Amino acid sequence: MQQESGRRSNRDRTEATRSDLIRAARKLFTEKSYAETGTPEIVAEAGVTRGALYHHFADKQALFAAVAEQEAAAVAAEIDDAAPPSLVPRDALIAGSDAYLAAMRLPGRTRLLLLDGPAVLGRVAMDAIDNRHGNRSLREGLVAAMRAQAITRLPVEALTALLAAAFDRAALAIEAGGSAEDYRAVLMALTDGLAPVPHRAPAPARTR
Template identity: 85%
Template sequence: MQQKSGRRSNRDRTEATRADLIAAARKLFTEKSYAETGTPEIVAAAGVTRGALYHHFADKQALFAAVVEQEAAVVAEEIERASPPSLFARDALIAGSDAYLAAMRAPGRTRLLLLDGPAVLGRAAMDEIDNRHGNRTLREGLVAAMRAQSMVKLPVEALTALFAAAFDRAALAVDAGASADDYRAVLMALIDGLSPVPHQAPRPARTR
């Protein structure tokens, strides 16, 4: 029993070291960017040795990939939390869209996922990460809306890719200072524009 407990303790320490490295790297990558962050800074911030870093990750890029994967998973979790199965398909799609835009306003997240991610890991690797997380939730929402006949049926992969690009562009624009309300209004219009019976935007109140 003592030997088994020791194995658990070693595993816990290993997982804790890995988590500390990812947390320290995330903070530095979001504050300074990937290019401006060195491994000595990361190990110092994590309170571990360089040997510990290279025990868990082949190099800085591999650590960066782990940070991006975790960050993408967090965004997907926030989307799923905001759009439970109990919602109507269209309402869930809109709630998930709002959750994505809100999640991407976390400091440094747009640079991490939308700028440094593709630049460092490559577009293909970044697409794989997206497809496991944010794009997966978007695809599920679009499929549900089409099945519920609240959205016209279109090729799902192409639709997911184009909607994802639109949401990413909105997140980048908002991060740069553009009006979040303006971009949300356009994105909602895109969603409603694919409805078999388009939803009409409320008319502005008349002023005297």
């Protein structure tokens, strides 16, 4: 029992050190950017040694990937909380959209996920992170809406990618001072534009 307790204590300390490094790196990456942050600053902020950093992460880029993964998961959690399965699909899409825009207004988050993320990790790796988190939430919402016939059936991967790009662009524009109301109005119009076109019966033939 004592040996098991010791293993658990070591595991807890290891997880705590890793969490401290991610927390410190996130703070510095969002305040200064990835390029302007050095590993000595990170270990000082975390209160650990450089050896501890390299025990958990191969390099600064690997630490950044962990930060981006955690940050993307946090955004997805806010979307999921705002759009529970109890909502009708169209309302869930709108609620999730609003939650995304709100989540991305956390200081430094747009730079971390939308600018530094692709630049540091590459587009493919960053897309993989997005697809595990925010894009996954969007994809599930779109699939539910298609099944409920609330939106037109379209190739879901392509639709997810294009809508996600629109939301990301809106988040960047709002961060730069653009009108949140204007961008939200356009995004809502895009979402509503996915509604199926009502079938129209052919016009009756004219008689002379």
